[in-house]
Amino acid sequence: MSDSVGLTDIQSFMDTAIQRTVSVGNDPTIRAETDQLVAPNPRLSPVEQLDIYREQFWLRHIGALKEDFVSVHHLLGDAGFEELCARYLAAHPPTSFTLRDVGDKFGDFVEQTEPYRSDALLQDCARLEWAFVEAFDAPDDAPLDAQTIATAPEEAWTGARVVLHRSLQRLRLVHPTHLYRAQVRDGEDPVRPARIPTNVVVYRGPEKLMYIAIEPLAFRLLELLADGTALAAACERVAEEAGLADPSLLEPRVGAWFQAWTAYGWVSRVDF
Amino acid sequence: MGYRQRHAIVDLGVGVGFRQPHYSHVLGEKPPMDWFEIISENFMVRGGRALANLESLRAHYRVVPHGVSLSIGGTEPLDRSYLSRLKSLVDRIDPPWASDHLCWTGTAHANLHDLLPLPLTRQAIDHVVARVVEVQDFLERPFALENVSSYLTFTSSTMPEWEFLCEIAEKADCGILLDCNNIFVSAFNHGFDANAYVDAIPADRVVQMHLAGHTDKGGYLLDTHSDHVREEVWELYRRATRRIGPTSTLIEWDDDIPSWEELALEASAAHRVRAEALAPAAAKRAPLEEARTG
Numbered sequence: 001m002s003d004s005v006g007l008t009d010i011q012s013f014m015d016t017a018i019q020r021t022v023s024v025g026n027d028p029t030i031r032a033e034t035d036q037l038v039a040p041n042p043r044l045s046p047v048e049q050l051d052i053y054r055e056q057f058w059l060r061h062i063g064a065l066k067e068d069f070v071s072v073h074h075l076l077g078d079a080g081f082e083e084l085c086a087r088y089l090a091a092h093p094p095t096s097f098t099l100r101d102v103g104d105k106f107g108d109f110v111e112q113t114e115p116y117r118s119d120a121l122l123q124d125c126a127r128l129e130w131a132f133v134e135a136f137d138a139p140d141d142a143p144l145d146a147q148t149i150a151t152a153p154e155e156a157w158t159g160a161r162v163v164l165h166r167s168l169q170r171l172r173l174v175h176p177t178h179l180y181r182a183q184v185r186d187g188e189d190p191v192r193p194a195r196i197p198t199n200v201v202v203y204r205g206p207e208k209l210m211y212i213a214i215e216p217l218a219f220r221l222l223e224l225l226a227d228g229t230a231l232a233a234a235c236e237r238v239a240e241e242a243g244l245a246d247p248s249l250l251e252p253r254v255g256a257w258f259q260a261w262t263a264y265g266w267v268s269r270v271d272f
Numbered sequence: 273m274g275y276r277q278r279h280a281i282v283d284l285g286v287g288v289g290f291r292q293p294h295y296s297h298v299l300g301e302k303p304p305m306d307w308f309e310i311i312s313e314n315f316m317v318r319g320g321r322a323l324a325n326l327e328s329l330r331a332h333y334r335v336v337p338h339g340v341s342l343s344i345g346g347t348e349p350l351d352r353s354y355l356s357r358l359k360s361l362v363d364r365i366d367p368p369w370a371s372d373h374l375c376w377t378g379t380a381h382a383n384l385h386d387l388l389p390l391p392l393t394r395q396a397i398d399h400v401v402a403r404v405v406e407v408q409d410f411l412e413r414p415f416a417l418e419n420v421s422s423y424l425t426f427t428s429s430t431m432p433e434w435e436f437l438c439e440i441a442e443k444a445d446c447g448i449l450l451d452c453n454n455i456f457v458s459a460f461n462h463g464f465d466a467n468a469y470v471d472a473i474p475a476d477r478v479v480q481m482h483l484a485g486h487t488d489k490g491g492y493l494l495d496t497h498s499d500h501v502r503e504e505v506w507e508l509y510r511r512a513t514r515r516i517g518p519t520s521t522l523i524e525w526d527d528d529i530p531s532w533e534e535l536a537l538e539a540s541a542a543h544r545v546r547a548e549a550l551a552p553a554a555a556k557r558a559p560l561e562e563a564r565t566g
Contacts, residue, residue: 007345007391010391011347011376012381015382018384038426039427041462043492049424052423052424056386060385093383094382094383094385137319138318138319140323167320
């Protein structure tokens with residue numbers, strides 16, 4: 001047997017054994033293989049030695065998920081959260097080189113898996129908390145060039161496309177989950193919030209991660225702009241969806257939104 | 273000419289890991305510290321504060337990257353995307369060397385995010401050597417492998433760990449990052465002689481040393497980086513320093529991270545131990561006094 005095959009076999013075996021939720025000694029086949037692979041020492045059996053790595057796998061990955069999904073953990077408690085993590089990691093073993101990515105499918109998993117999928121607040125929390133992870137290290141964008149905006153002729157705005165900062169995360173939530181999460185992070189034990197559809201934007205400010213709930217029309221406009229729709233067309237679409245007979249009625253509000261968004265740093269560029 | 277000489281590896285003094293609880297103090301106050309080590313993967317990111325913090329750190333201190341995810345002993349092909357991101361980071365920092373661990377971290381099926389041990393065999397040596405050569409060629413700068421703490425002994429191992437490490441370093445022509453705490457932890461766990469390990473390491477290949485605390489779990493020691501350096505590890509460091517000479521040294525403290533003041537005191541302790549260990553050698557080099565007057 002060549003070395004690479006030998007190493008492959010060893011690593012493949014350890015990979016499977018380490019991801020077991022219970023001791024490798026509980027399975028007679030794995031126990032026998034462990035006894036062949038690992039030498040006992042005066043203090044620890046082969047199974048006990050391999051179980052050290054198995055325990056560390058769970059401590060490390062559940063610990064990382066706990067850090068990222070504080071309010072999911074709060075909702076489920078220690079045992080419930082650990083069970084969710086075990087099921088999640090079994091379905092989606094970590095494959096990225098960095099622990100930062102370990103929760104990248106957590107929101108989808110919660111949305112698709114019983115009993116979690118029937119808990120809308122849990123889904124809100126999972127999606128919101130991953131948005132913070134994404135915003136944290138999203139690519140940097142140059143700040144908006146105010147001069148370009150100021151000197152653009154009015155007619156240029158018709159076809160203008162607004163490019164948003166890449167840290168911007170948009171979430172349509174079923175509850176004011178951002179407030180619930182904030183209370184959890186402050187060490188409180190908040191009651192489950194009532195169902196109130198809430199549109200939240202998470203983004204990276206100059207120093208810290210920021211979040212804000214915004215009104216539905218503004219949120220819709222933001223969605224259209226993020227999809228690459230030109231500003232004028234996006235405004236028309238929002239007005240139409242809102243049932244406004246005259247789209248120009250929206251103009252003063254769009255002006256105010258745009259002013260706020262540029263102040264927040266959400267707009268990185270306008271392509272005329 | 274030895275590895276250190278050929279690559280003009282300098283002694284940076286005693287440094288500490290750049291860790292989040294100290295960011296604001298270090299970047300704001302710029303306290304005295306010889307150098308900082310960063311965990312490479314924490315800065316292999318697309319953007320955000322991490323890179324801004326790194327730039328601020330670099331403006332005032334020497335910075336050396338230390339990776340945890342290269343998986344030099346893994347049997348999957350080296351991850352080119354990972355290597356490209358590592359090279360970008362290394363090129364940005366321009367450090368005197370980069371390092372990672374002599375271990376594997378996962379398979380195609382899963383990344384276990386652990387420093388997993390290799391069987392100490394000649395075949396494993398050949399496997400790792402080829403990959404180290406590939407990494408060094410790609411990074412285009414000195415690269416060092418660190419000995420890891422381990423908790424299991426493979427029945428297939430045919431040599432002591434120091435022989436394994438030294439042969440890889442020799443054949444791949446790479447540096448060694450000698451972790452004194454890992455030697456101590458593994459020596460306890462596997463029942464080998466820690467002093468024999470230190471004595472077998474070729475001094476000219478050691479580009480850096482690590483010191484850290486560990487946790488006694490009863491039947492074994494766990495490398496937790498969560499406490500002060502134990503006296504036995506200081507003793508091993510003294511021995512290594514006497515043998516190897518002045519070498520860049522780093523205090524690793526990654527869990528239950530103490531205040532900056534406490535961490536800085538640990539670095540001062542390393543300075544003291546280093547100075548004590550090197551004193552006899554310095555005395556030997558001092559001019560001798562002639563009995564008669566000139």
